[in-house]
Amino acid sequence: MSVIDEIKSKLDIVDLVSDTVTLRKSGKNYTGFCPFHSNTKTPSFVVFPDTQTWRCFGACADGGDIFSFFIKREGYDFKQALETLAQQAGVQLQAPSPEKEKQDKQRKKLLELNAAAATYFHRLLTTSPAAEKTRTYLAQRQLTAETIAAFQLGYALDEWEALKSHFIERGYSNEDLLAVGLIVERDDGSPGYDRFRNRLIIPIRDVRGQVIGFGARALAVDQVPKYLNSPQTLLFDKSATLYGLDLAKKQIRQVDRVVIVEGYMDVIQAHQRGAQNVVAQMGTALTEQQLRILKRTTGNFVLALDADTAGGAATLRGLNIAREALDRETVPVPTARGLIRYEGRLDADIRIAALPVGKDPDDILKEGLDVWQKIIADAVPIIDFYFQAVTAGLDLNTAKDKSIAVRELIPVLRDIGNKVEQEHYVQKLARLIHVDERTLIAELKSGQKSHPIRRRKQPVSPVLPEAKEDAAIP
Ligand SMILES: [Zn+2]
Incomplete structure (x- = not known):
């Protein structure tokens, strides 16, 4: 058997x-x-x-x-x-090899260490006099004690070896602390110092609720970077993690939809205000791996993007953008074409909800859960969003702007895997610019025969390697 x-x-x-x-x-x-x-x-x-x-x-x-x-x-x-x-x-899985057994033991130990560290940071936040200002900050953000406990927010002391000595005294080694990234090795290789100092600590959990890493927000004005994450470790892989998923999965399943926001704080505030199907990408471009993880519970994704992300010229050009805004990590957004390919490969429905200018999710949720839900319900399919974005500044009565619209939209249409859907959008474009459909179909096909790469210009700003091929819609 x-x-x-x-x-x-x-x-x-x-x-x-x-x-x-x-x-x-x-x-x-x-x-x-x-x-x-x-x-x-x-x-x-x-x-x-x-x-x-x-x-x-x-x-x-x-x-x-x-x-x-x-x-x-x-x-x-x-x-x-x-x-x-x-x-x-009570079934014993295949007896592990000694190597595997060793790895499992190490994993378990590191998970325990992370859990203990989360408890340590949380206790400091709730009881230490040094965390007074942080408690005030969280109170200003209107986070309740229940929310702070549910997300187990914490505080890292403004000291070089506070955490380190705490855990060394409790039997952990420098190697263990290094392996989970809680300490940083000195350049000369001598035992290291605490990675997180004077920061608000946000434990990052996997879908099972195990602490696999930490996000840490700066508390002093001149502190850089504003957000610091655990490095890649045996436990922590940013590109395969979604913040808040352990707490969000139940509602995601119930409403059959997940909303992806940009920052940790957005998730925490959204949950407190009743929108519990919200998760955050991890400061990496949203990856196909992350979407695959979400796909286990729903096929309906909504990306809730800040107005400046959604409407930024960089997004229109299909470039990944990187930006440092209040309370955000540097968040590269995947390109429209990248998303369309994900959608095809995953058999998913990906939509974009552009948030009103100058508002973050919490501002909207403060106005009411129904206001938020309406914005999410009004999210548009990526391609429609892209149509709107590309044509917004154009005068489609002029030959020049018609050709710009075709040049920018045809490569996107080419990426649509579903032929019926592709035809729908070809018709839409034809109507929009009053050009015969057959001309557009010819254009669509001509790009497939010639080598599309040659026709593209180099990207004007640095992009992540994985986005390169998407990056240069001229
Ligand atoms: Zn059912």
């Missing part, structure tokens, strides 16, 4: 589903309201004990076994689900 079969034989899908869904017996099966879509009028969700499977006969039209249910519910990947369910079933 395979490990998977063994786990299935020891766990009952009815029990597992019942943890979160109220089931009623109906003949030999069980029915309930589907936890994966928001219609609560009909109990379209059925669990079949005989086959140990489930199926939604409503909007999802999806089904599977105990593993697929668990993955969908928790947002885990298969490996994480396997480990968790094996543990629940």
